[in-house]
Structures are given as structure tokens and as C-alpha cells.
Amino acid sequence: MTAGAGVLSGCENVRHKNTMANVVVVGGGFGGATAAKTLRSLAADLNITLIEPKADYITCPGSNWLFAGLTSLPQLTVDYLALKQRHGIRLVTDSVKSIDRDRRRLRLTSGQDLAYDRLILSPGIAFQWDAISGYTAAMANVFPHAWQAGTQTTLLVRQLQAMPAGGVVLIVAPPDPYRCPPGPYERASMMAYWLKQHNPRAKIIILDPKRGFSKQALFEAGWRQHFRYGTADSLIEWHSLADNPITQLDAQTHTVISDFGDRFRGDVLNIIPAQTAATLASEASLTDKSGWCPVNPQTSQSLFDPYIHVIGDAAHFAPIPKSAFAANSEAKACAIAVYSLLNEQTASTANWLNICYSLITPEHGISVAGIYELDGEHAVAAVREAGGVSQVGSPELPILEADYARSAYQSLVNNSFR
Ligand SMILES: Cc1cc2nc3c(=O)[nH]c(=O)nc-3n(C[C@H](O)[C@H](O)[C@H](O)COP(=O)(O)OP(=O)(O)OC[C@H]3O[C@@H](n4cnc5c(N)ncnc54)[C@H](O)[C@@H]3O)c2cc1C
Numbered sequence: 001m002t003a004g005a006g007v008l009s010g011c012e013n014v015r016h017k018n019t020m021a022n023v024v025v026v027g028g029g030f031g032g033a034t035a036a037k038t039l040r041s042l043a044a045d046l047n048i049t050l051i052e053p054k055a056d057y058i059t060c061p062g063s064n065w066l067f068a069g070l071t072s073l074p075q076l077t078v079d080y081l082a083l084k085q086r087h088g089i090r091l092v093t094d095s096v097k098s099i100d101r102d103r104r105r106l107r108l109t110s111g112q113d114l115a116y117d118r119l120i121l122s123p124g125i126a127f128q129w130d131a132i133s134g135y136t137a138a139m140a141n142v143f144p145h146a147w148q149a150g151t152q153t154t155l156l157v158r159q160l161q162a163m164p165a166g167g168v169v170l171i172v173a174p175p176d177p178y179r180c181p182p183g184p185y186e187r188a189s190m191m192a193y194w195l196k197q198h199n200p201r202a203k204i205i206i207l208d209p210k211r212g213f214s215k216q217a218l219f220e221a222g223w224r225q226h227f228r229y230g231t232a233d234s235l236i237e238w239h240s241l242a243d244n245p246i247t248q249l250d251a252q253t254h255t256v257i258s259d260f261g262d263r264f265r266g267d268v269l270n271i272i273p274a275q276t277a278a279t280l281a282s283e284a285s286l287t288d289k290s291g292w293c294p295v296n297p298q299t300s301q302s303l304f305d306p307y308i309h310v311i312g313d314a315a316h317f318a319p320i321p322k323s324a325f326a327a328n329s330e331a332k333a334c335a336i337a338v339y340s341l342l343n344e345q346t347a348s349t350a351n352w353l354n355i356c357y358s359l360i361t362p363e364h365g366i367s368v369a370g371i372y373e374l375d376g377e378h379a380v381a382a383v384r385e386a387g388g389v390s391q392v393g394s395p396e397l398p399i400l401e402a403d404y405a406r407s408a409y410q411s412l413v414n415n416s417f418r
Helices: 003-020 030-042 063-068 081-085 151-161 183-198 216-227 279-283 324-342 397-417
Strands: 022-026 047-051 056-058 077-079 090-092 096-100 105-108 113-115 118-121 125-127 168-172 203-208 236-240 246-250 255-258 263-265 268-271 275-277 293-296 305-310 351-361 364-375 379-382
Touching: 022 030, 030 047, 030 081, 030 118, 030 324, 030 397, 063 151, 063 183, 063 351, 081 090, 096 279, 118 324, 151 183, 151 268, 168 183, 168 263, 183 203, 183 216, 183 236, 183 351, 216 236, 216 351, 216 364, 246 268, 275 279, 293 305, 305 324, 324 351, 324 397, 351 397, 364 397
Parallel strands: 022 047, 022 118, 047 090, 118 305, 168 203, 168 268, 203 236
Antiparallel strands: 056 077, 096 105, 105 113, 125 275, 246 255, 255 263, 351 364, 364 379
């Protein structure tokens, strides 16, 4: 045997292990799509299956821009053709009904049964329908949360556009932790931008169970600049109800009611409920009492099952926020860990990145960036003095950041799905 052949047979051993393994990814959002694609780039022969019920995925990032008329649902829609054709991922258009963790098998809604060696779960969020009494899943068809992009978003856009002159939009923001911390405030900005042109006497009132919010100083400065924030005729008002949160909806009178009985009436109600990991994760006993999935961040293995990796919004990676950018970053680290575990190698130390842009107007963007590292064995910490929020003072920067927001969106979609 030549030296070259010896090296080759070593490679074949590695390939052999990979070829035998079945990796199943559940959820074709930013986390799942990126994990499947990254794994393929590491292991050409691995059996990779992606299970996702929808043939097309509508991105939540960019969906707030619909309120300002800056985009459309088709522009926010991606399909799975590239994952299938370019990256050789087996696509199953179905949803997972249950996970048999002992036998490492999945039961699909169609009745199909699927085995896995390693399972990557990125199923996103579920809503806590009991958090605001009277706000049920059925009620969300009347008062949309629009926190999963698609028909919910178009319904809310139509309601905004049909609102009477001088009407009131109530946004009930969710408690931490939730998907996209700056999302409610970008939404208020985009709505205000539209109302300023079409319904200038209208008002958006944000009722918040938190004491503060992501990029608050930047949002408030932008609102002062564009929407008379802080004056009597401001288009946006923000109220912290941290000690007196909204706990009830009276659907008939379009009124939300706080813990102490304060009543707020709106013409349009956008109630964004408290969130947890998706139902599949809780039904498989992968969540703890917080409602999210605890993981070993280094490998994203569930603390309850070493053969299951959880990433994206469903997983507890705090202080990394729940964002598409973070889900993409977690998915890459997870794919490397899965590949290493399959090949009995030690995974390289994980790092994560998050950049979150928001638009206040089409020409005014703001951002927050964070770099994260392992802190001990089981925790994550932000790297000190790295990242931060947009600098203030330069008149050009908000215009540039609005452009960056659009191009960051496009490159994140390409990086995850194409
Ligand atoms: C209004 C809004 C604006 C946002 N803007 C930004 C932004 O600008 N930048 C940013 O980085 N993030 C943004 N986000 C956050 C971002 O959308 C989420 O963090 C991201 O989608 C998380 O990805 P994920 O893969 O964890 O979950 P998801 O994208 O929700 O994907 C989960 C997938 O799993 C599938 N699934 C669920 N259950 C099952 C099952 N049982 N079987 C099979 N499949 C299943 C679902 O169909 C879904 O496609 C925004 C969110 C909102 C609501």
C-alpha cells in the first residue's frame, strides 16, 4: 500500500461514518435551512433530510416594512429549491407530530415514520394563549399579532389602511424573552411613516410590559425627528406598564385591560402575546419551566437528550437575542458540532454573531450588533467592547444604515436558503 492510499483509507473511514448517519432537520426557517446547508458543505455524503410543512417560507425579517408599503409578501417569500437541487438536501413537505426519543424516530402528520441518528430542531415559537385572557388563537384572526409573517401581516396592513381618520392603533408588546426584540418598535415606526402621509392625526400607542426596549434611545431619537415624539400630537406614544401589564381583552369594545383595571381602546389592535418554544419541543419534553429549550451552547445539544440539537428561537441561548441572524449563526455552530460528533472529533469552540437592523423611515436605519462567546461550559456571554448600537451625530449614517438594512436582509436570506 502506498502512503497516498493509506491517507485515503483514513478519509474513507471518516466518510463511512458520515454516510451511515441520518441527520434530520426539523423546521425550514432561518435556523433549520442554514443548519442543513452548512452540514452539506461539511459532508458531501451525509443523508440530510429537512422536514417543513410549508412549500414556501415567508420571512418575518422585512415583514414590518409592509406597513410602510416598502415591500410585498412575494418579495419576502423563499422556496426550498436551492436547498434541494444545489445542496442535495432531501426535502419532506410535512410536519413532525411527535418525537420518539427512545427509538430516535419521528412520527409525521402524514403517518410516515422516520429514523434519525442526530436530530436538529429549529421549530420556532409558540404563543402563550392564556397570557391575555380573551386573546385566543381564533381571536388572532380578528386582532392579528402578525408575529408569524404571512396572512397575519396582510390582515394587519389592511386594518391599518382602513382605520378611520384620527384613529388609534394599540400595539401590545410582549414580555421578554421573545422573537425579535426591536420588532414591535420597528413596526410602530413603519406604521407611523405610513400614517404620517395618509392619516396624520392618527396615533400609535405602544403598551409595554417592559421597563425599556432594544435600541430605545435610537428609536426615540428617530421618532422625535420624524414623528413629533414627546409632543402632544406625536404619532407614537410608548407606555411602560411593567407593574400593571395588559392581562385582558374585551373584543366587543376593542379594549385591552391592565392588571389594575386600566382600559385602553383602539381602532386597530395588534396584540403580540408572550412566547415559548414551539409546541413540538414542549411536547417532546425538551423545554424547562421557562418554556424554552435549554442547550449546551457549545454543541447545541438539548440538556435533556444528547441526540437532539436545538437552535434558533426555540433554544435558550441568552444573552443572544432571538433573531434570524442569531438563528443563522447558531445553525452554523450546530452543524460543525454535529459533523464533529458524527466523526468522533472535538468541535471547535463556538462563537456567535448577531446584527439587527431596524428601519425608522426608508431613509433612517439603526442597528445593534453583538459578538458572543462561551462563558464556562454551559453559558454564553457577550464579548465585552465588541459590537454596540449605531453611533449618533453623523447625518449620513442613518441613510447608510437604511441601505445596509436592505442589503443585510438579502444576504441573510441568500446565506440561509440559497
Ligand atoms: C415582525 C418581525 C420582524 C423580524 N425582523 C427581524 C430582522 O430584521 N432580523 C432578524 O435577524 N430577525 C428578525 N426577526 C426574527 C426572526 O424572524 C426569527 O428570529 C427567526 O425566524 C427564527 O428562525 P427559526 O428557524 O428559529 O424559526 P422560524 O423562522 O419560525 O422557522 C421555524 C420553522 O419550523 C417549522 N415548524 C414548526 N413546527 C414544526 C413541526 N412540528 N414540524 C416541521 N416543521 C415545523 C415552521 O413551519 C417554520 O417554518 C423578526 C421577527 C418578526 C416577528
